[in-house]
């Protein structure tokens with residue numbers, strides 16, 4: 001499919017020319033998509049059979065992109081042309097360039113099927129070539145660019161500016177198809193544009209005369225090529241059509257961008273001889289020269305969007321957080337230093353992890369997060385040179401694996417980070433640079449960023465490593481809750497029952513070698529069931545790896561089922577028998593011991609974090625307590641994701657808001673509250689749940705804590721003293 005961009009200064013007639021061009025091509029039997037990229041959204045008005053159409057941006061104001069339907073914004077017009085208008089904000093408000101970027105991302109997500117069409121025609125406002133309006137200039141969007149101009153200096157200036165923009169993208173590849181002179185009836189107009197054409201080396205493919213047929217056809221609600229197919233303007237536009245057809249057939253000629261410098265423009269305007277000094281590739285800001293197809297890039301923008309509403313921080317943070325788990329990779333955050341600060345301090349999470357596990361010294365987070373430090377200037381002129389500089393720095397420091405995580409600002413201004421990464425990767429063949437274009441919360445939430453980097457890390461697993469027999473990988477997107485000393489001790493103990501130890505904790509603090517060799521494990525076990533962990537499991541399957549069918553067990557009952565499955569797989573029924581006997585014995589001793597306090601007691605379970613409550617309730621009931629109610633208190637964070645843990649519960653769970661949680665407990669009037677947060681009042685005896693929840697040991701630990709809580713007063717004396 002050929003992609004054609006028609007650029008020109010506002011009001012120069014590019015919409016008229018491009019819409020007629022689409023019509024004439026469709027009349028020749030071509031299947032055409034016409035995309036208007038001008039905030040005034042009138043490019044398709046005469047292609048449509050009647051009325052106007054909803055713009056992409058207006059539609060996305062009301063409908064989240066994951067619920068959007070292409071048919072709501074793509075309307076079939078005359079001659080079967082599929083019409084789309086990106087639209088834009090009201091004049092003086094917002095950023096129209098960002099609107100173009102958002103629309104293009106949305107169209108990709110909505111699955112505009114390119115294979116069904118012969119060509120796309122983009123009608124683009126070319127007064128300003130900011131990152132947004134320059135998007136259709138990128139090679140991924142346009143194979144041939146036509147520049148519409150008149151003999152007015154400002155329209156020549158705009159055409160020259162567009163060439164400058166192209167010089168910034170890929171100067172070595174010819175992509176300009178020609179100039180289209182749309183006459184305004186000025187004195188020496190043709191001569192003026194001819195001189196510009198000669199100076200830049202770009203031919204004029206058509207000269208469209210001023211003609212009374214234009215306003216008449218407008219009044220008729222028709223295109224001039226439709227109303228007056230034999231008129232001079234229609235015949236002139238058909239020359240552009242023939243030029244496009246030649247490109248479809250592969251016989252068209254394309255030209256490199258050779259824009260004029262300020263001095264030459266001055267010479268052109270004043271009628272003096274134009275000196276032969278062109279802005280060459282090296283004169284342009286952010287010169288780009290490589291084939292972007294060779295790069296390793298994950299376009300998260302094309303992934304399903306995160307749900308609108310409450311999110312757990314931004315996608316860039318999620319991406320940097322996951323990448324920072326791998327000690328020997330560098331993470332370059334492309335954005336302002338404040339974003340970099342947020343990302344760099346994702347290592348705080350490792351600190352939390354350490355506190356919970358009491359392992360301050362032996363778990364070190366990656367401190368390899370750096371930032372391109374975009375500022376006002378780079379936000380205006382583009383920040384890719386900063387990205388290039390930071391990448392070169394990281395390579396000179398000896399890193400062979402680098403993640404580039406983009407933030408909101410480069411996403412909004414349309415920085416072409418792909419091109420920089422492709423070029424540097426080509427220059428340094430031994431270095432792997434993965435671009436994760438998440439663009440902050442523009443493109444999703446933390447989980448989207450986590451998934452993006454996780455996928456890239458899974459790609460690193462060596463498929464040729466032979467599976468062993470004595471280790472397992474533990475799989476969890478976020479190891480924070482898992483990383484308590486008790487949990488890890490319980491897991492090591494459980495695995496050792498079956499002759500197994502831990503190979504790689506994916507994804508906890510590790511080296512790239514740990515990931516590369518993940519396939520050497522006997523199997524991989526999910527730490528807990530969650531959407532994101534299932535996603536990782538399915539990718540491991542795709543890599544030909546075995547994934548154990550049950551996540552790590554929580555509480556006693558699940559532990560026995562899990563052990564049964566593992567023993568069956570490993571063919572060791574005798575180990576299972578002795579394990580079951582030992583578990584039953586230890587557990588019944590604990591139930592007998594702690595049940596003395598718990599028997600007959602009324603217990604309320606109140607939780608805020610994503611914990612499965614059934615094993616907690618099972619243990620308490622085994623010890624003779626009565627469960628009054630399990631309450632899920634909705635707080636911050638992503639409610640849908642937290643809630644999924646409760647939806648898996650086999651017992652009924654009552655939801656309440658944080659402000660109602662106290663009243664909810666008052667209503668129940670329990671002897672004991674089991675919760676995972678500190679109660680804000682002292683009326684009831686409280687047992688705070690331990691972070692450990694894996695294996696049968698957790699059930700025993702819980703009974704012990706609950707029993708001890710019943711022996712202590714609701715408020716300890718030292719706390720009372722503090723309140724006086």
Ligand code: SF4
Nearest residue numbers: 314339407408440441
């Ligand atoms: S949401 Fe955007 S601006 Fe805020 S920290 Fe994330 S990337 Fe930076």
